Amino acid sequence: MSEIKDRPYHHGDLRRALIDTALAMLAVDQNWTFTLREVARRTGVSHAAPYKHFRDREMLLRELASIGFVRLGETMTEAMSPAMPSTRAQFVAAAQACIGFAYQNPGLYRLMFSSDADKTIDPQLHDAAMSTFGILLGLLEKGQRDGSFRPVAVSALAAASWAQVHGLAMLAISHQLLEEKVGSAPVPAALDMLLDGMCCTD
Template sequence: MSEPKDRPYHHGDLRRALIDTALAMLAVDQNWAFTLREVARRTGVSHAAPYKHFRDREVLLRELARIGFVRLEETMTEAMSPAMPSTRAQFVAAAQACIGFACQNPALYRLMFSSDADKTMDPQLHEAAMSTFGILLGLLDKGQRNGSFRPVAVSALAAASWAQVHGLAMLEINKQLLEEKVGSSPVPAALDVLLDGMCCTD
């Protein structure tokens, strides 16, 4: 992928322009080692301009992570259709959407769960992350109420589910799910194993 071109800024929403530039840099560079000075240069504004909206680079990174969680929540929500035959099917759809999002946005996904996205430092980031996690909690609660999932502590189901899905996402974007190790369809197979342990049996 080619380097993002400088995009001279003339008027309008400077904050949004800086964020868009940083997101583009993140996607191309696949890391967030850039400086506010470089973001300013590629946006076409003075070196001092970003400081009107972001006290330092860490504040900008936390905003990028917040946007990532908002987009992930939208992606997972769109993947779940009320017409799906079961809560299990909705769970699989949401999990696959999460993993797909990670594969399409690997650097952003890594940033979202990195120490540079310290959720204790930003209430809005924390809220976005918890709202996204709420999709999982909602599915687990629904599954327990309709008898699909085992009546154990939701926190235990959530921990197992999150560890599995997030782990699969990280392995996928790191290209570590090799067929010779885990077969040709590792994600569906792993989700089936997870759900077989979570679901009630007749």
Template sequence: MSKQGYHHGNLRQALVASALALIEEKGPTGFTLSEAAKRAGVTPAAVYRHFEGREDLIAECARQGYLIFGDLLDHAWNGGKPSALAAFSAVGRAYLAFARKYPGHYMAMFESGISPNRSPELAAVAARSNAAMERATQALMEHVPPEKRPPVAMVAAHVWAMSHGVVELYAREGNRAPFAPADLLESGIGVYLRGLGLIAPD
């Protein structure tokens, strides 16, 4: 890669782009800071003007990922239209779409071992994503009788875990799934919501 990013005063973002490409190729723990610098066309010493080390660089990849992720979840929710149930399903599909389109960001966020609480900035954008999922869940749970209503945070965590499991097991390149990942997630969420009485039995 040329030093174009550096010459235009955008070395920080050039390093993020390099790190994201390396994360996709080698995983979040499979590359060095020197490799990221080389790919960006600068010396390793130049990296330290912007990042304290490799984990700091990965954390910035995660922060930017959470920004995109939160936007996608908000867009999918669409204010709960045309219905809370349809919008909730769209949020689940948005999770898969994000993992497919932004694998480097996804791995930096969920597979790097970087805690969302590493910095206030990272914690804030991670919390926004959590809030988007919980907001969708809250609207859906309002259709469940109070005496049968599980905690919103628990339901959101279940759906998040289901989405993450489908990504890890079946949405990775080269992983063979018995069904399309989106269909697996849709049917899994369907089974869960039928158990809560939100979808009529087949």
């Protein structure tokens, strides 16, 4: 375990304290192999205390993933400005924000898309993930309305966009976007290629 200072818990919101401790551990170690027992120790509570809020480790991990999707959605939304000159510019801003979020939070991002974040058994996690995905869908639908994007099934545009952006994010956090392989500005170049295929032509 990397250096993570114990976070003594004195009073207040125990659930929030446990989540904050687990997020800090995830940020430092970039993995989620920790146990509820370890989270409790670092929070400064008894080993039994986490079970008042999380019946098992997997429930805590799904909570962390849900928080991750909410934060990702906020990051993408903040990156877009109504003053941007086009839907394409907003798309690029949101995509770069997503990739940047992944790069800054590699452990959390990986958890969000791991088998430990099973969206089929957690309605809150499912809703958080779909809300964030809805930002992408909203941009694509807006682009079709204003003539920026091709009038094809929005699901096809979404699949192509998501595959590209998520793929770039995973390559970025794995430090695989090497200049000798993909040039000095691989993210803008890849997004331009994606958008050139999605955009309407005169």
